Amino acid sequence: MTQTVLITGASTGFGRATAQLFAERGWNVVATMRDPAAGADLSDRPDICVTRLDVQDRDSIDAAVATGIARFGAIDAVVNNAGFGLFGIFEGATREKIQEQFDVNVFGVMDVTRAILPHFRSRGRGTIVNVSSGAGVFGLPMISLYNASKFALEGFSESLSYELRSQGIAVKIVEPGGVLDTRFSARSTDEFGQAxxxxxxxxxxxxxxxxxxxxxxxxxxxxxxxxxxxxEATTDGSDRLRYVATEDIQPLVRARRETSEAAYMAFMRGKFGG
Structure with a gap:
């Protein structure tokens, strides 16, 4: 039977590209976004269901999961892609912006995961792919809040993977760095301009x-x-947990994961001072 994936944040960037790729490779796709009008062109395909899901609105999460199951019969995988990054000095950030960073990047992922788990467990299988970042591996100045949210996501995902393996459910983490064709940097710059x-x-x-x-x-x-x-993370059937997705962050990932703490800190302080 044709498999189905639900993707959050599918209107632009990674989410949109992922929705298109899965559809091209024969999957049904539940392409979710805060404003479904942004995905009107995707909905022209019979194998793509565009529906509203705002990770800060739990009712919309439940409704999107129900819509996907009603449309395609079941959901086999979830890609938690929706997210954004705050950029700037921590001391200048408001409490409200800090809360929003975690509401979207951490609590939103948790709420989507909680919504799909009863369905996955009833079927004895499923895959959850959480889109993290190089900022979930190494700390950088000026993005301390984004770093904190992605470090939290990494810890949550790893811990969850042990629990859900007992239920036949896989958890994967994808770690991209910078890419050429998303608005992520532009939004981060906009946020910085307001702080x-x-x-x-x-x-x-x-x-x-x-x-x-x-x-x-x-x-x-x-x-x-x-x-x-x-x-690849969704379909390779392996026990692998983490996937580094872009070459630009490989030197920093290697420095963090393959060198001593002293060597790593000397390397980073050489870049940023302190």
Whole structure:
């Protein structure tokens, strides 16, 4: 039987590319987004169901899962892709923005996961793919809140994988870095523009901005490349937990995971000072 995947944040970027790829490879797709009008062109295909899901609205999550099951009979995989990143000095962030960062990137993933688990357990199988980030592996200045949310997602996903393996359900983590064709950096910049830089940080912010500009220049991957890795994680049938999705973050991932703590900290402080 044709398998079905539900994808959050499918209107743009990784989510849209992933929805298109799964459909091209013979899957049914429940492409969810806050504003279904943004995916009107996707809904022209009979194998793609575009429906509303706002990860901050639990009723919309339950409704999207029910819609997907009613349309295609079952859901075999969920890709938790919806997310955004706050950029700026932590001291300048408001309590409301901090809450929103975790509501979307962490609690939203948890709520979608909780909504699909009864269905997966009733069938004795299913796959959950959580889209993390290089920022879930290594810390960077200016994105402490985004880092915190993705570190939380990584810990949650790993712990959950042990629990759900007993139920026949796989959990996977996909870790992309920067790509060329999403609005992620633009939204982060917009958020930064709304947050004040506390006095005394100006020199550090200017220095960090130059490092980030260098990182952006190393971006070579596209959303389609990340979608390929998400598809691999969903379908390879392996016990593998983590998938690094873009080459640009490999040096930082290796530094974090394959060197000593002292060597790693010296490497990072050499980049960012301190």
């Amino acid at each position: 004040p830089v506390p006095q005394g940080y100006e020199e550090f912010v200017a220095s960090a901005a130059r490092v980030f500009e260098g990182l952006r220049e190393n971006r070579l991957a596209t959303s389609a490349d990340v979608a390929d890795v998400i598809y």
